[in-house]
Amino acid sequence: MKFRNFKMVGYVVYGRGSFNQLDEIIEPERKEGPMIFLVDHFFEKKPLVTRIPLRGADKIVFADVTHEPKTSQVDKLVQQLKNEFGDISGIIGIGGGSTLDLAKAVSLMMNNPGSSADYQGWDLVKSPGVYKAGIPTLSGTGAEVSRTTVLTGPAKKLGMNSDFTPFDQIILDPELTSNAPVNQRFYTGMDCYIHCIESLQGTYLNEFSKSYGEKALELCRKVFVEKNNWDDESDDKLMMASYAGGMSIAYSQVGVAHAVSYGLSYLLGTKHGIGNCIVFDKLEEYYPEGVREFKYMVEKNKIEIPQQVTKGLSDEQFDAMINVSLGMKPLWENALGKDWEKIMTRKKLRDLYEKL
Amino acid sequence: MKFRNFKMVGYVVYGRGSFNQLDEIIEPERKEGPMIFLVDHFFEKKPLVTRIPLRGADKIVFADVTHEPKTSQVDKLVQQLKNEFGDISGIIGIGGGSTLDLAKAVSLMMNNPGSSADYQGWDLVKSPGVYKAGIPTLSGTGAEVSRTTVLTGPAKKLGMNSDFTPFDQIILDPELTSNAPVNQRFYTGMDCYIHCIESLQGTYLNEFSKSYGEKALELCRKVFVEKNNWDDESDDKLMMASYAGGMSIAYSQVGVAHAVSYGLSYLLGTKHGIGNCIVFDKLEEYYPEGVREFKYMVEKNKIEIPQQVTKGLSDEQFDAMINVSLGMKPLWENALGKDWEKIMTRKKLRDLYEKL
Numbered sequence: 001m002k003f004r005n006f007k008m009v010g011y012v013v014y015g016r017g018s019f020n021q022l023d024e025i026i027e028p029e030r031k032e033g034p035m036i037f038l039v040d041h042f043f044e045k046k047p048l049v050t051r052i053p054l055r056g057a058d059k060i061v062f063a064d065v066t067h068e069p070k071t072s073q074v075d076k077l078v079q080q081l082k083n084e085f086g087d088i089s090g091i092i093g094i095g096g097g098s099t100l101d102l103a104k105a106v107s108l109m110m111n112n113p114g115s116s117a118d119y120q121g122w123d124l125v126k127s128p129g130v131y132k133a134g135i136p137t138l139s140g141t142g143a144e145v146s147r148t149t150v151l152t153g154p155a156k157k158l159g160m161n162s163d164f165t166p167f168d169q170i171i172l173d174p175e176l177t178s179n180a181p182v183n184q185r186f187y188t189g190m191d192c193y194i195h196c197i198e199s200l201q202g203t204y205l206n207e208f209s210k211s212y213g214e215k216a217l218e219l220c221r222k223v224f225v226e227k228n229n230w231d232d233e234s235d236d237k238l239m240m241a242s243y244a245g246g247m248s249i250a251y252s253q254v255g256v257a258h259a260v261s262y263g264l265s266y267l268l269g270t271k272h273g274i275g276n277c278i279v280f281d282k283l284e285e286y287y288p289e290g291v292r293e294f295k296y297m298v299e300k301n302k303i304e305i306p307q308q309v310t311k312g313l314s315d316e317q318f319d320a321m322i323n324v325s326l327g328m329k330p331l332w333e334n335a336l337g338k339d340w341e342k343i344m345t346r347k348k349l350r351d352l353y354e355k356l
Numbered sequence: 357m358k359f360r361n362f363k364m365v366g367y368v369v370y371g372r373g374s375f376n377q378l379d380e381i382i383e384p385e386r387k388e389g390p391m392i393f394l395v396d397h398f399f400e401k402k403p404l405v406t407r408i409p410l411r412g413a414d415k416i417v418f419a420d421v422t423h424e425p426k427t428s429q430v431d432k433l434v435q436q437l438k439n440e441f442g443d444i445s446g447i448i449g450i451g452g453g454s455t456l457d458l459a460k461a462v463s464l465m466m467n468n469p470g471s472s473a474d475y476q477g478w479d480l481v482k483s484p485g486v487y488k489a490g491i492p493t494l495s496g497t498g499a500e501v502s503r504t505t506v507l508t509g510p511a512k513k514l515g516m517n518s519d520f521t522p523f524d525q526i527i528l529d530p531e532l533t534s535n536a537p538v539n540q541r542f543y544t545g546m547d548c549y550i551h552c553i554e555s556l557q558g559t560y561l562n563e564f565s566k567s568y569g570e571k572a573l574e575l576c577r578k579v580f581v582e583k584n585n586w587d588d589e590s591d592d593k594l595m596m597a598s599y600a601g602g603m604s605i606a607y608s609q610v611g612v613a614h615a616v617s618y619g620l621s622y623l624l625g626t627k628h629g630i631g632n633c634i635v636f637d638k639l640e641e642y643y644p645e646g647v648r649e650f651k652y653m654v655e656k657n658k659i660e661i662p663q664q665v666t667k668g669l670s671d672e673q674f675d676a677m678i679n680v681s682l683g684m685k686p687l688w689e690n691a692l693g694k695d696w697e698k699i700m701t702r703k704k705l706r707d708l709y710e711k712l
Contacts, residue, residue: 015359
C-alpha cells in the first residue's frame with residue numbers, strides 16, 4: 001500500500017489519577033490465566049507497586065531495564081510465564097519505553113512460536129498476542145502508541161513491527177511521571193523533541209504526521225524552553241507530547257540522530273534517550289536550529305550530556321556501529337534524501353562517531 | 357469511571373489518493389455477505405462512484421441526506437439489507453457526517469434487535485455491529501472518529517453512544533473533499549471551528565482534549581483566516597482539523613451553539629453545520645472573540661449566513677426547541693458551569709431563538 005494503514009491502540013484513557021481505574025478496565029479482559037504486571041525495576045519497593053490491583057494468581061514481575069531490551073530477555077520472560085502459568089490473561093507494562101516494549105514483545109511471544117529474534121522486522125508476526133496494556137511512567141518515548149517494540153537481538157537492533165504490536169489499552173496518567181529522576185525525564189523528553197525535529201525536517205511527511213509532530217514539538221518547548229519550574233502542567237503536557245510524537249511517526253521517519261544512536265546502543269548498550277542526546281548534541285550540520293535550541297534546553301535544565309563516550313574504541317568497534325547505523329536506510333533517506341549514500345560515507349560517519 | 361476510556365477507531369489511513377487502497381483494505385474483511393457502500397446521494401452519477409471497488413454481490417446504496425439522519429431511515433435501510441442479503445460483510449460510509457453516522461448506525465443495527473430509537477443514549481448497544489469503514493468527503497464533522505451517531509428519533513435527537521460505535525477503519529483522503537460545494541464546505545469546517553471554541557472555553561477540559569482542540573483550531577484558522585485561496589493544502593489541513601477536532605471531544609464537550617442548534621434541527625430539520633453557524637453568529641455574549649473571528653471568516657469567504665429562520669414560529673414550536681435544547685444538560689454545564697440553569701432560563705433561551 002502506498003499509504004500505511006495505521007493500526008491504532010484500542011482504548012486510551014488520559015487523566016490525573018486514571019491509574020486507579022486499572023482494576024475496572026482490565027476486569028472484562030480476565031480469562032483463564034492471571035494478569036501479569038511487568039513493572040520497571042525502578043518501582044521495586046515504591047508506593048506505586050502497592051496500588052497494582054492484584055487478583056487471584058496475578059503476579060508482579062519486575063523488569064530489569066538497565067540496558068535496552070534484548071530478544072533473549074523477552075524469550076526468557078515468556079518461558080518463565082509459560083512454565084509457571086501455561087496461559088495468561090494479559091500483560092500490563094508499567095514503566096518507561098523499555099518496559100512498554102518488553103510488555104508488547106512478551107504479549108506477542110505468548111502466542112507465536114520460536115524466538116522473538118525470528119520476528120525482528122516488518123509484519124513477521126502472524127498471530128495476535130495476549131491482551132496487553134501500557135502505562136507509561138516516563139514521557140517521550142512514544143512506545144505507548146507505536147506499532148513496534150525495539151529489541152536488541154543476536155544479529156540486529158530492530159523491532160517487531162506489526163499490526164499486532166500496538167497495545168489494546170493505554171492509560172495515560174501524568175501523576176505517574178512526577179517522580180521520575182530529573183536527568184532521565186529530560187533525556188526521555190528529548191527523545192520526543194529530537195524525533196519531531198527529525199521528522200518535521202525529513203523528506204517523508206504528510207499533513208497527518210506534520211500536525212502531530214508540530215503539536216508535540218510545541219508541547220516540548222512549553223515544558224523545556226518556556227516554563228521555569230516543573231509542575232503538574234509539565235507532566236500533563238509532556239505526556240501529550242509523547243503521545244502526539246508517537247502518532248506523528250505514522251507517516252514520517254526519524255533521521256540522523258536516531259540512525260547514529262542505534263549504532264551506539266547496539267555496541268555500548270547506551271539507552272535510547274541518552275544516546276539520542278549524545279548524538280544530537282553534535283548534529284549542528286544537519287539540524288542547525290534544532291541543535292541550537294537543544295543546547296539551550298540542556299543549559300536551562302542544568303543537564304550534563306556525556307562526552308567522549310566512544311573514546312578508545314577499536315576500529316572493529318567503530319565498524320560495528322557504522323554497520324548498524326548504515327543499515328537504517330529509511331532513516332537516512334528521510335534525513336538526507338534518495339542520494340544519502342553519497343552524502344553519508346563510512347568515513348564521514350566514522351568522524352561523527354569519533355566526536356561523540 | 358472518572359475518566360472516559362476512549363475507544364479509538366481501529367485503523368487510520370491518511371493520504372491524497374488513499375481511496376484507491378479501499379479494495380485492498382476491505383479484502384480481509386469480506387465474509388459470507390456483500391460489502392455495502394452507503395454513499396451520499398450528492399455523488400450519484402459523479403466519477404467517485406465508478407471508483408468504488410464492487411465485487412460479487414456488493415451494492416452501492418445512495419443515502420438521502422437532505423435532512424439529518426433519522427432512526428426511521430436507519431431502520432428502513434437495515435430492513436432492506438436484511439431482506440435482500442440476510443447477512444452482509446460490512447458497510448462503508450462515503451460522504452459527510454450524516455452519511456458516516458448512517459453507516460455507523462446501520463452497522464450496529466444489523467446485529468442488534470429492535471429499532472435504532474431504542475439505542476439513543478449512552479452504552480445501550482450490546483453487540484458489535486458488522487465491519488464498518490468511514491470515508492469522509494467533507495471535513496469538519498468529526499464523525500469519522502466519534503463514538504456516537506447522531507439520530508433524530510420519534511422522541512429525541514440523540515446518538516447511539518457506545519464503544520461499538522466507532523469505525524473499524526477510516527480512510528482520510530483529502531482529494532475527496534476538493535469538489536465540495538463552497539457553502540457546504542464552509543459550514544462543515546465551521547462545525548469544527550465552533551466546537552473547538554466551545555470546548556476550549558468550556559469547564560470540562562484536560563490536556564488531551566486541549567492539545568487536540570488547539571491543533572484543530574489552528575488548522576481551521578490557517579484555512580479560513582490566513583489563506584487567500586482554496587488549494588490542496590486547504591483540503592489536507594481541514595481534514596486533519598476535523599480529525600483532531602473529533603478526537604478533542606474525548607474529554608471535552610461542546611457548548612451553547614450546539615445546544616441551541618440541536619433544538620433548531622429537531623424542529624426545522626436544519627442541518628448540523630449550517631445550524632451551528634446560524635446560532636454561533638448570535639453568540640457574542642458567550643464567545644466574544646470566537647464570534648468576532650467567525651464573522652471575519654464569513655465575510656472573507658463570502659458566505660451568507662441565513663437570517664430570521666425562526667420568524668413566524670408558534671409558541672408551541674419555540675417551546676419544542678427550548679425543551680430539546682435544555683435537555684442537553686452536559687453541554688450547558690460545560691459552557692456555563694454547574695449553575696447553568698440559573699443563567700439560561702427559558703425566557704432567555706426564547707429570546708435567543710427569536711434572534712436567529
